[in-house]
Amino acid sequence: MLTLSQKLVENGCRVIFVNTDFNHKRVVSSMVDQYDEESPLKLVSISDGLGPNDDRNDVGKLCDSMVITMPEALKKLIEDNNNIHLKDVHVGWILNVACELGIKGALFWPASATLFHLVSSVPKLVDDGIIDSDGSILTSKGTIQLSPSMPEMDTRTLFWFHMAGLMDGSHYLNYLAHHCTPALNLTQWWLCDTAHELEPHVLTLVPSLLPIGPLLRSDHHYKTNVTLRSLGQFWEEDLSCMSWLDEQAHGSVLYVAFGSITLFDQNQFNELALGLDLTNRPFLWVIREDNKMAYPHQFQGHKGKIVNWAPQQKVLSHPAIACFLTHCGWNSTMEGLSNGVPFLCWPYFGDQSYNKTHICDELNVGLEIDKDQNGVVSRGELKTKVEQLFNDESIKFRYVVSKEKFMNNIAKGGTSYENLKRFVMEIKEQEVCDGDKRIKGL
Incomplete structure (x- = not known):
């Protein structure tokens, strides 16, 4: 997310990056230089609702707390910032907040397009009787296939069965179904850190998902700016x-x-x-x-x-x-x-x-x-x-x-390069429109 934010800054945007208080403190403390408050990439934070001694490795508890606590705090934070709002699809409830405030939104999916397709297909898998609402397998076949152009997936490897103690799988599926997947209909911009050559079949199946990867930190950040070199790290x-x-x-x-x-x-x-x-x-x-x-x-x-x-x-x-x-x-x-x-x-x-x-x-x-x-x-x-x-x-x-x-995807003229360029143009056009509205309002 921070690498994408840096790309937007390089293209003339100003970014307010909202994190939880807990992760914000970890990110800032990992920096070898003091964070510059005047930077076009501003780091801010709001509470996730948990106490200082709560276990944030319990992702289920964390997600529940965020949904209860963070929407109102986020509203207060962005009321005066009427630009396109960029967010991580795993906290899809943010787009509901944006819609209430009349702010355009964009989804950013930081994992593979294949996983995006699987997550967005969960309601259909339930409807087709392949899994139940808790994610249990109902089919006797040992694999599922999301489309004829994709390889079959071993049902034993479905991601909600492998949360490594971080979260109950059925809890995670319910969270996705109620707070993330519905958000897909609230914006036309779905961005993904992948490349066309890497996942061509999936991107053909989900044409609304725009590849903008690989998202890599620019070399000059490493060479000229120590703070940006460490930005986004926990250590x-x-x-x-x-x-x-x-x-x-x-x-x-x-x-x-x-x-x-x-x-x-x-x-x-x-x-x-x-x-x-x-x-x-x-x-x-x-x-x-x-x-x-x-x-x-x-x-x-x-x-x-x-x-x-x-x-x-x-x-x-x-x-x-x-x-x-x-x-x-x-x-x-x-x-x-x-x-x-x-x-x-x-x-x-x-x-x-x-x-x-x-x-x-x-x-x-x-x-x-x-x-x-x-x-x-x-x-x-x-x-x-x-x-x-x-x-x-x-x-x-x-x-x-x-x-x-x-x-080649991120070189000038490449698919990912052009997709990111289009998104930046949309942000700037929206800024101009909002500025015209404010002038007319005066």
Whole structure:
């Protein structure tokens, strides 16, 4: 969301970015420089309704509290800002607020177009008797197919069954059905962080969904503005990893990062650590500062560099990086594809299994890490897949070709470039119209 906001600022817009108080404090505290209040990208916040000691990992409780508390607070915040309002579809109730205030809205979907299509198809899946209102599978067939042009989905991998303890699946479906999906009819602008070449079949099925990705932070932000470099992070980026990468041979380093939510138990953490040792290759491993696992006593780690948080986009563009061991979050997927880095896929929850399937089975630019009968990725499995990926020349060729096609979308004249340009023009035209109305009102 903040990267998109920066793109709008680069195109002459002023943006007020509204966050919850809790996440706002985390974002601001991660900045290495003081935030500039005069910036055209202004960060503000409102309460999510929970207390300071409430567990925000309980996403169901958080969503319920937001719906009760935030609409009125948001009304007070935007009453004097009559521009197009941009928002995340996961908080679809915001468009109801915008409509009440006479403000045009736009939806931004930060995940894949495939997931958007699945979420928006839930009411039809219920009507067709494929699932019930709680998401339970009613069909005896082990797969569902949203359209003949799309691959079949294993019903066991449907995202609401894999919320990793963050939220009850049926609770999440009900939240989407009552507060998000209805919002689709309140705006003509549906924006998505994807590219036409990445998901052509889905984008044909949902022509209203406009690809504007990959959304990447501009290089000059990294080079000239330290604050924007860290904007939107929950932890401060450790830039020491960049000088370490400079010392490594080209195409030699395994980059290991599992995003801001994934957590392992001690046994799995041990296997991962010892597996990295077994590869006998240099590795850059991101272990968040909220990690509570202890390193196994056998872990040497002498070939690796461990940081709490990394500037991932810069890391993935570094010539020393050979492959990316990832949870397959959509942001990580887009950044990996943008930099032509092959994947080792270790999905954790939600939509990550779909992203893994897209990477491994459709684009063929990665390999899946398999779990044993106990649901654990062993150190030996990790070593085997690392060696396989390093030695697979066909994958290396495919990701180079995919990167070029992918990045053409955000070059001048590309589909994503033109879609974002059209959206910016709409914002500016709306601003002119609102200005004319105010003048006539005087």
